[in-house]
Amino acid sequence: MAAASPSSSGARGSGSGWWGRQSNARKREHLETLLGLVGFFTLAALVTTVWAELSGRPALIEVGVLVLFLAAFYFTYRSWQGYRDP
Amino acid sequence: MATRVETPSTASSSTKKQSSNGMKTFRTYFGVAIVVVWGLLPFYWMVVTAFRDVDYTYSTNPLPSNITLENFRAAFSTEAGNQFARALGNSLIIGVATTVFAMIVGVFAAYALARLNFRGKFIVLGIILGASMFPGVALVTPLFQLFTNIGWIDTYQALIIPNISFVLPLTIYTLTAFFREMPWELEESARIDGCTKGQAFRMVILPLAAPGLFTTAILAFIASWNEFLLASLLSDDTVRPVTVEIARFQGALPKVEPYTTVMAAGTIVTIPLIIMVLLFQRRIVAGLTAGGVKG
Secondary structure, three states, X not given: XXXXXXXXXXXOOOOOHHHXXXXXXXXXXHHHHHHHHHHHHHHHHHHHXXXXXXXXXXXXXXXXXXXXXXXXXXXXXXXXXXXXXX | OOOOOOOHHHHHHHHHHXXXXXXXXHHHHHHHHHHHHHHHHHHHHHXXXXXXXXXXXXXXXXXXXXXXXXXXXXXXXXXXXXXXXXXXXXXXXXXXXXXXXXXXXXXXXXXXXXXXXXXXXXXHHHHHHHHHHOOOHHHHHHHHHHHHHOOOOOOHHHHXXXXXXXXXXXXXXXXXXXXXXXXXXXXXXXXXOOOOHHHHHHHHHHHHOHHHHHHHHHHHHHHHHOOOHHHHHHOOOOOOOHHHHHHOOOOOOOOOOOHHHHHHHHHHHHHHHHHHHHHHHHHHOOOOOOOOOOO
């Protein structure tokens, strides 16, 4: 599974639309903010899941939400790394 | 002196331009009027009903009619078990305490996020954004349980601390944007003149940021003043704020909602906010830094 790395896809500093017009530094800042946002909700989902598991309640939905957030966190992290300073 | 001869074609184009400008102005004012009416109509209806005699509560007359001040007296009356005056005081205490704490923490956090370079700065901003997006209703049950366990139900701190956590992201975000727009050169000049970083912040940045600080403080106060959800569960008779008190207003007759009294109370509640905005409106006006830096 390969994340859409800007360096590999050649998207660094190119493209159209709002995202394309941003400088790499700004893109990195935006992705870092998104990383914090997704990370916050991932942590909240993790705590909820662990609490549900420890208290013996069915936690299938909680686990599903956690997996979605983890995937989102992973892809955001990979994209963020793609704009790392040289 | 050159004289301009107006040919029929130039006169017609000038008339057309004037007519187009007139139409544009009309459209602008019409749009503004719609927005103003849309926004103010509920408040107008509240004030009109507040001054209306209780026997005409359901009157659909849009103009003030059957005017009386009895509703305002009834709002402050404690005969039916209402504690409106005490609730006003409680709201003021909670609002001021929340605003002061949120501003103290928010100013430093926002300055650090806007002016200092450190690793993970934007991650912190993202976390703050996430915290502000967290639904308050999800916190009601855990907070109720926690505050019951530690005996904090119906205390000021039980309302102030959660309020701070709701208001702080708003404060930090607004102030960060404000600090970021301020010219760096001002701070650098202060440093060159011998100020330490702290002195530059205290003596140069903070006074210049006054309009932003006041705007943010007012927003924080309004957010805290209007809070209902947590207050409805975490407060009882002693510290109940005005939003909750109005919702449980009792009328003279059982099972009859005292709408006119509620409207009178609502009118009284909006007065502090209007006074605050009128007092600080000059401070709110942006542009204090204009001309602070040459070039």
